Amino acid sequence: MFARRMSKVIIWLVVIAFLSSMFIFYNVASAQSSKPVLTIFTWMDPKAAPVLKNYREMAVYQTIMKKFKVDLQFIHPAMGSENEQFNIMVASRQLPDIIDWHWFAYPGGPQKAIMDNVIIKLNPYMQYAPNLKKYFDTHPDIKKMATTDDGTIYMFPFIREDKINCTFYGPMIRKDWLEKLNLTVPETVDEWYKMLLAIKKNASKLNSKMPVYPFSADYWSANPRGVFDYCSFLVGAWGIKTDFYVDKNRVKFGPLQPEFKQFMSVLQKWWKDGLIDPDLLTMNRQAIQAKIMNDQIGAWLGLLGGTMGKFLQAKKGTEFDLVGAPYPTLKKGQVAELGQRDFPINGDGMAITPKCKNVQLAVKILDWGYSKEGYLAYNFGVEGRSYVMKNGIPTYTEAILNHSKLSAMEAIAQYGRVSWSGPFVQSKYYVNQMVAMLPQQKDALKEWTKPDNSKLLPPITFTPDEAAKISNIMNTVNTYYNEMFVKLLTGKSNDMNGFVNTLKRMRIDEALKIYQTAYERFMKKK
Secondary structure (H helix, E strand, O other): OHHHHHHHHHHHHHHHHHHHHHHHHHHHHHHHOOOOEEEEEOOOOOOOOOOOOOHHHOHHHHHHHHHHOOEEEEEOOOOOOHHHHHHHHHHHOOOOOEEEEEHHHOOOOHHHHHHOOOOOOOHHHHHHOHHHHHHHHHOHHHHHHHEOOOOOEOOEEEEEOOHHHOOOEEEEEEHHHHHHOOOOOOOEHHHHHHHHHHHHHOHHHHOOOOOOEEEEEOOOOOOOHHHHHHHOOOHHHHOOOOOEEEEOOEEEEHHHOHHHHHHHHHHHHHHHOOOEOHHHHOOOHHHHHHHHHOOOEEEEEEEHHHHHHHHHHHOOOOOOOEEEOOOOEOOOOOOOOOOOOOOOEEEEEEEEOOOOOOHHHHHHHHHHHHOHHHHHHHHHOOEOOOEEEEOOEEEEOHHHHOOOOOOHHHHHOOOOOOOOOOOOEEOHHHHHHHHOOOHHHHHHHHHHOOOOOOOOOOOOOOOHHHHHHHHHHHHHHHHHHHHHHHHHHHOOOOOHHHHHHHHHHOOHHHHHHHHHHHHHHHHHOO
8 A cells, every 4th residue: 555655656756847847948948939938738649659759840830830930849748647647737736838638527627627727718818819709600509519608718629620520430340241141231220130140150151260259349448338328339229328318308317218228138138149249348459459350350339440441451452341330220211319429529629727928829829720721731731742722622642641651640640630639620621531531431421420419418517516516426326337237238137127226326316417407508508
């Protein structure tokens, strides 16, 4: 116990020392520079790491520094410890001028971040942000998502331009295996079961050297429940989610609905019949991806680019082929109500801290991303090098799309932040040209965007008091729910009534009331 505490203390001291040294360095640099200096805390995206040591090398920031006659100094936390370093930075009050963060995840929400003096209200400075103001005025739905309930503007948000920017995950199947088994792409829950069973029965025909697992999922949570929360695969056939959702203006929690039992019984049958990859229980991505590469998985849930595109390219020249499947329904001819779709605003954005001594300049620089010039620079880079204009549409060059050593997303990272996030509007042309480059991806996107997803809970915000109560309730609920999800899936428990009663004892109804109040506030917001 003592050793564990000491290790935490040492980590804190190391991070504080790192942050202090960074700010000392930047203060010295500022004193020596004839230009104003702005410090920005932002994570190093994995797609940028192979091509950049620091974001100031990125073309878009080179343009900004030249245009605004400013020196931008980026502070990158160590990859893998971003959350810890953010928390220590906030606790130690070693704040930069600008923080790039997922503000929905701040304890207590963005309003609490303002109360904690971590970030400032931007409303008094919007006169220096004409581009974002214009975007908000012409897109009131976006403004609604990007502000607190009282209308406070607290960040320069990452905005997804179109519906296709918000959909990038779903079910995919080995098309070549379907053809070998003379099967069509399944549409209903029953057809999915029959297809998975056929893959199991014919496993030796499909892979004579290694065991075959009909169904799996490539996802980044530690628990299988996470992937169903995220994309509503299978459970959406009953018109519910595995977590919170909205039905006729009432916030509901999936496990409390009678349909949840039907969903779990189907999933349990898949498990009992040996149709589910055992690695799904721990969401071991490395093992799951290795099985996909080794032709051991028949159907899985995954990313349009990072899974489908990745494996189609890696297996190019082989029989390996994929097809994006529609989200399953109960009856043929139906369209699933729910699938994966993120909102145009996901909480990512750049906020200005009280430590910033040149707020007007910081606002002008961040606002530039929403101008036409900023849109092109963040999304496409430098004209003539990373993109050209074709029929009025910015189009990535061959140097980006077919780089000899880098993936397209790594290549464009030298120029802008389009493949992750930042203070700009992510172009729909990026999706068409880079994320959905292959015919299989374009077809998958058509299927995955069919659910209307009207039951998705919008990005509501809680008051600090509500957030504290929700955290207290849901930490307990989620720990129990995650454990029970695995037990129900594997058949180690069938006590659905006991499960629901325990959730109620854990005050899930109180959490629902808080969610309902926050939802109603959001809907009234203008």
